[in-house]
Amino acid sequence: MNESVDQSHQKVPAPVVLLTDFGLQDSYVGVMKGVIATICPPVHCLDLTHAIPPQQVKASSICLGQAYAYFPRGSIFLCVVDPGVGSQRRAIAVECDHCFYVGPDNGLGTELWQHQGIKRCVELTNPDYWLSATISATFQGRDIFAPVAAHLANGVDLRHFGQSFNPASLVQLSPSPLTITAETITGTIDYIDQFGNLISNIAAALVPEACTIYYQNRSIPWVKTYSDRPPGSILALIGSHGFLEIAVNSGNAQTVLKAKIGDRLMVINQP
Numbered sequence: 001m002n003e004s005v006d007q008s009h010q011k012v013p014a015p016v017v018l019l020t021d022f023g024l025q026d027s028y029v030g031v032m033k034g035v036i037a038t039i040c041p042p043v044h045c046l047d048l049t050h051a052i053p054p055q056q057v058k059a060s061s062i063c064l065g066q067a068y069a070y071f072p073r074g075s076i077f078l079c080v081v082d083p084g085v086g087s088q089r090r091a092i093a094v095e096c097d098h099c100f101y102v103g104p105d106n107g108l109g110t111e112l113w114q115h116q117g118i119k120r121c122v123e124l125t126n127p128d129y130w131l132s133a134t135i136s137a138t139f140q141g142r143d144i145f146a147p148v149a150a151h152l153a154n155g156v157d158l159r160h161f162g163q164s165f166n167p168a169s170l171v172q173l174s175p176s177p178l179t180i181t182a183e184t185i186t187g188t189i190d191y192i193d194q195f196g197n198l199i200s201n202i203a204a205a206l207v208p209e210a211c212t213i214y215y216q217n218r219s220i221p222w223v224k225t226y227s228d229r230p231p232g233s234i235l236a237l238i239g240s241h242g243f244l245e246i247a248v249n250s251g252n253a254q255t256v257l258k259a260k261i262g263d264r265l266m267v268i269n270q271p
Contacts, residue, residue: 012042013040013042013043013044013153013154013155014043014072014073014074014075014076014100014153015043015044015045015046015071015072015075015076015153016036016043016044016045016046016075016076016078016149016150016153017045017046017047017048017071017075017076017077017078018032018033018045018046018047018048018050018078018079018080019048019049019050019052019060019063019064019077019078019079019080019081020032020049020050020052020079020080020081020141021050021051021052021053021054021055021056021060021080021081022050022080022141023050023051024050028139028141028142029047029050031142032078032080032141032142032145032146033045033146035131035142035146035147035150036078036146036147036149036150036153038150039147039150039151039154040150040151040153040154043150043153046071048063048064048067048077049063051194052081055081055083056081057081057083057106057107057108057173058107058173058190058191058261059081059191059261060079060081060108061107061108061109061110061111061112061173062111062190062191062199063191064077064079064108064109064111064112065110065111065112065114065115066111066241066242068098068099068112068115068116069098069115071099073098073099074098074099074100075098075099075100076099076100076102076149076152076153077099077100077101077102077103077112078102078103078141078145078146078149079101079102079103079104079108079109079145080103080104080140080141080145081103081104081106081108082103082104082106082140082141083106084104084106085104085137085138085139085140086137086138086140089104089105089106089171090104090105090123090124090165091103091104091105091123091124091140091144091145092104092105092121092122092123092124092170093121093122093124093148093152093158093161093162094109094118094120094121094122094167094170095118095119095120095121095158096112096113096116096117096118096119097116097117097119098116099112099116100149100152100158102124102145102148102149102152103145104140105123105170105171106171107171107172107173109170110171110172110173113167113170113172118167118170120158120159120164121164121165121166121167121170122158122159122161122162122163122164122165123162123163123164123165124144124145124148124161124162125161125162125163126160126161126162128160129147129148129151129156129160129161130143130144130147130148131143131144131146131147148161175201176188176190176201176262177264178201178202180206182269183268183269184266184267184268184269185202185206185207185266185267186264186265186266186267187200187201187202187244187264187265187266187267188200188201188262188263188264188265189246189259189260189261189262189263189264189265190243190261191261192254192259192260192261195247195252196247196248196251196252196253196254196255196256197239197245197246197247197253197254198215198245198246198247198253198254198257198259198263198265199239199241199243199245200243200244200245200246200265201243202243202244202265202267203242203243203244204238204242204243204244206267207238207244207267208267208269208270210269210270211267211268211269211270212267212268212270213236213244213246213265213266213267213268214265214266214267214268215236215246215257215263215265215266216257216259216263218234220234220235220236220246221233221234221235221236222235222236222237223235223236223237224237225237226247226249226250227249229249230249231249231250231251232248232249232250232251233248233249234246234247234248234253234256234257235247235248235249244265244267246259246265
């Protein structure tokens with residue numbers, strides 16, 4: 001068998017998918033990709049987002065939970081939204097049914113853990129797989145997380161990266177308030193996207209076909225698509241993420257309504 005055929009049958013590494021709050025103005029994201037490419041040249045680095053609001057672990061957890069299923073099985077999610085960098089918080093790698101998580105143990109993986117079975121967890125204590133034994137107190141994405149993600153893509157087994165621990169000890173974010181009765185569902189605005197859409201924690205399956213949506217003591221028209229209301233109109237619908245959201249057609253609901261994370265909204269059943 002000739003060499004070209006052998007190469008064509010080599011296994012392609014699973015992609016490394018980056019999620020950070022670094023933005024793109026500085027060199028941080030590029031440096032992490034450079035570290036990964038040095039250790040595992042064939043790997044594809046994909047960007048989930050680098051526009052998480054600074055230090056917003058809850059927002060990053062929601063993004064990860066909504067996105068992971070759209071990536072190939074075995075994908076390595078390299079997540080660095082890390083307000084506790086340099087502290088005693090654990091640096092971890094987790095093997096799930098569908099993918100791997102590499103990042104801080106600060107609750108960022110909460111939404112992923114809720115949807116995925118966890119097979120193994122390790123604390124990243126083995127400096128053989130860091131960039132060097134001397135690490136920065138402020139950029140462990142470069143010095144620990146990116147190298148470990150690259151070595152995972154190279155096929156290094158999880159057990160080599162450090163000490164295993166019980167998944168029950170993973171840090172979990174507290175769920176946002178959600179109250180369900182026979183007549184009403186009261187939920188919370190959990191996330192606001194770049195369009196100013198207010199995304200709640202009320203799943204589509206909970207919302208009855210005939211209902212009234214209340215937010216800020218006003219009734220919000222319940223529609224199927226943004227264009228069901230005239231431009232500038234406030235509306236409520238089920239977004240592509242599968243949750244109830246409040247939006248403004250061709251506008252910004254966050255700006256119009258002066259909305260913020262944690263606001264409450266109510267769905268009233270109309271049998």
